[in-house]
Amino acid sequence: MRAGRATVSSSQLATLFGFTDAQVRKDLAYFGHFGHPGIGYRCDELIAEIRRILGTDRQWTVTMVGVGNMGRALLRYKGFSAQGFRIVAAFDRDPRVIGSQIEGIPVFDIAQLGDIVRQQHIQLGMITVPAADAQQAADQLVAAGITGIVNFAPVALSLPEHVGLVGVDLTTELEQLAFSVANRTRSR
Amino acid sequence: MRAGRATVSSSQLATLFGFTDAQVRKDLAYFGHFGHPGIGYRCDELIAEIRRILGTDRQWTVTMVGVGNMGRALLRYKGFSAQGFRIVAAFDRDPRVIGSQIEGIPVFDIAQLGDIVRQQHIQLGMITVPAADAQQAADQLVAAGITGIVNFAPVALSLPEHVGLVGVDLTTELEQLAFSVANRTRSR
Incomplete structure (x- = not known):
């Protein structure tokens, strides 16, 4: 789309991503019929379909536990x-940050988590507290009705x-890289 | 090991990770013969083997471009x-941070990147500069002889x-979560 093109073929996508044409077609076909014979994929349709598949065709409200x-x-x-x-x-237990805003996002006392998540119908949570506190944060999020969690605590x-x-x-990313370097292969 | 156990079976590993016994045995067998009939895996041997496979049985020197x-x-x-x-x-182009230390790690002018990476035989680079600067940072790292890059720039x-x-x-992690929630499945 950014390149001003209206359509893209499975072989062009395959080249971009380092897969085979057949893999691109097979993976997309898993979710439905998006292609047009002789044309390939219409970029706008394909983007809309992929956003629908990923669930990013809607707004998600998110909270961050730990700042x-x-x-x-x-x-x-x-x-x-x-x-x-x-x-x-966002939530934290440090009185020095409670009541402040970071990038316009208010930081509340973690003791208020349940009330605020319920009031604001927050759907997803990101946990960035220390490892020792992560399960408790997760339990609070779950009790407040959250439907999904991204956990950054190790x-x-x-x-x-x-x-x-x-x-x-995050260490896993470096391990992937070490693996690819140690084995002289390209991981991506 | 932390739980004080000397051995672990493929079915115990399978339960921990949410795979099948057969998948655990097949995946590990891809890299060699680690198990002992009637015993399972010796924890110390398995950890050492996995560290060797991942390349984390050695020290890697790393640099961070962008602080x-x-x-x-x-x-x-x-x-x-x-x-x-x-x-x-670490490297940056902001004069306010050049010459400082962050967690004991010195921050240098990005103009010195090539010299310092070569002198210190730095092996891996992490790129955390804005998207518009990432390719140039990567080119500098490659020219200096780096063997692997973790790219955090989108x-x-x-x-x-x-x-x-x-x-x-990082957005991909939230997309994975949205996908798992939108499709009511558990991604991990």
Whole structure:
């Protein structure tokens, strides 16, 4: 779209992503019939379909629990809002930050988490507290009715089955790189 | 190991990770023969083998290009050194941070990147500059002989084939979560 093109073929997508044509077609076909014979994919249709598949065709309200270094960095990260993730509240237990705003996002006492998540119908939570506090933060989010959690704390969380969970271990990214370098292969 | 156990079976690992026994055995068998019939895996052997496979059985020297919010958060992240990733130098072009130290790591002028990476035999680079500056930072790292890059900037980098690349797009983590919530499945 940015390049001013209206359509794209599976082989062009394959070249861009380093897959085979067949893999691109097979992966997309898993979700429905998007292509047009002899044309390929219409870019606007394909983007809309992928956004629908990913669930980024809507606004999600998000909260951040923990506004230490990682939390602050994420609050300042512009990519979230561009994809429809609106961070509406942050929580911490440090009295020096409670009551402040970071990038316009109010920081509340973590003791208020349940009330505010319920009042504001917050759907997703990001956990950036220290590992020792992460399970408690997750339990509070779940009790308040959150439907999904991204966990940046380096610890495995135990959550009920109905709550979505994505764990982000930043060390894993460096391990992937070390693996690719140590094995002289290209990981991506 | 932390739980004081000397051995672990593939079915115990499978339960921990949410895979099947067969998948655990098949995945590990891809890299060699680690198990002992009737015993399972010896924890110390398995950890050593996995560290060898990942390339985390050695020390890696790492540099960080860009010490804005994300760079600072990563410099303060303790998980890297625990896995053998030693950040020895950081670079920025902002005169207010050049010459300072963050968590004991010196911040140099990005103009010195080539010299310092060569002198200190730095192996891996993390890029946390804005998207518009990321390719230039990558080119400087590659010219200085770096063997792998973790890219946190939300842009695709073009690198020579011999350089390892891992891209981290934080928005992708939220998209994964939105997908799992929107589709009522558990992504992990």
